[in-house]
Amino acid sequence: MATFLGINLFALSGQLLVGLINGSFYALLSLGLAIIFGLLKIINFAQGAMYMLGAFFAWMALNYMGINYWAALILVPIVIGCIAILIERFLVRPIAGEDHLYSLLLTFGIALVLQGVFTHLFGSSGLPYKIPAELSGGTKLPFMYLPNYRAWIIVISLIVCGSTWWVIEKTKLGAYLRAGTENPQLMQGFGINVPLITTLTFGFGVALAGFAGVLAAPVYSVSPDMGSSVLIVVFAIVVIGGMGSIGGAILTGLLMGVVEGLTKYFYPEASATVIFLVMVIVLLIKPAGLFGKEA
């Protein structure tokens, strides 16, 4: 047993890995929320339900249609993005001019409906989803045994988060998006189709949640309430990070996953609450959030 200063390195690195994996999901989900918030100024309460939907679609695709994991990883986010586009077009847009609290309540209603439908169809106990054959097994590292699928989660979510950041911060499309965040009227005046960009942004932000759901299917059991519990944590993370910056959302998500993992090792009783406690501390010290811009 490798120990250092009385710390069991096997157990610690194991929890760190779990933390990084949770952090990857937090990062994907809060990134989606931040992108949507940037342009639409709304919080999508259904983000957790869409994550759940992603996992269920992957499960259904495999069991009903024989679509394997790799195809699901591409197809499911596209399908969920299309659903989100319909939601934006027919439900969210009609109340775009109203107080943003209404859109929060609207998406909360959507989340309740989705969760209710899937509880009705599949019951509340979880369904298993097999790790794809290419990623089963693991690698032995000096400190720990690293299951391949877990490594894959971290790598692919970093790639997806990183390229999203790159597109938004470094490309022309991203420049439109950022300009739309600052001043949509002026953008419209320059002849750019802002409503279209808004719809696509909503679709993309939600598709990220669907993507996270497919990734999560093999590690967590696929259940109707998998989304709601993670979403409240992601809300706390969004408050901690502040939604002013895309990079900030990604970093805060990963960081909080690691904090949670460390807490699981050092003081397991607090592991469920540590992120909320961090939120309290951030509210006391820097109410706008670590990366927040507003006063």
Place this chain on the structure above:
Amino acid sequence: MKINKFYLVLFLLALVAPTALYPVFLMKVLCFALFACAFNLLLGFVGLLSFGHAAFLGTGGYVTGAMMLHTGMGPELSILAGTVAAGLLGAVYGKLAVKREGIYFAMVTLALAQLAFFFYLQSPFTGGEDGLQGVPRGTLLGMFDLSDNMNMYYFVLAIFIFGFWLIHRTIHSPFGQILKAIRENEPRAVSLGYNVNDYKWVVFIISSALAGLAGSTKTLVFQLASLTDVHWHMSGEVVLMTLLGGMGTIFGPVVGAGVVVTIQNYLSGGELGNYIHIIMGLIFIVCVLAFRSGIVGEFQKMVKKNF
């Protein structure tokens, strides 16, 4: 004095209601109505959406339940203790939450309520998943045996009227006028020299204490305090009651609570129980899209238009 006659009629109706309807059902409606009124004080009159009001309902319930089970105190003191505990929690949570506005306020309160949920889930005095069961109702002032449903009903009615009166009083006080000013135009309220965050904080404490009062009373009625009361679903339910009844109207939450509790009772009996979340979600969507003033709000609009 038209409005006073209206209240008088309602009061008389409430007095005779248990002869026509099941008293426990009526008590459930009154408890949730008080809870929703307390919530509406924040959402309807200050424009603050708290998505964590279950924390206060549950705190009131657990504290009252524990007092009744483990100390010799009577129902009046136990309810007082539950209310004060919820108010104190509200003071802490409110202080933190008023640092952010709008959507962030909703997320902060939701996250803080989740903190309370995990606390009650893990701490030994709440009985975990089982909750506090078999809470005695006790004897009010050493005179009225509350295990009798009729006695209990009139006790709950008195508590509800007190809470309702307090909210009414708050809204129609100079303090309440400033709250409305904050709702309508916060920057202007600031520029007039009001310390807006302090006003929000105080009304948050009032609201959470009254939510605690509702929870305390509910625990006595059902002789049970459980995790359901602190779960985020409960926070969502109170939002739904207020939205459906009509936010910002004084009677809306009462009507909304009545409708939602009736729907729940009706569904939980039959095979439609599975659909309860779907139906609640659909009501949310319909309310937000097409029915934003709620039942009472739409009714008031109709009266204004036609009379």
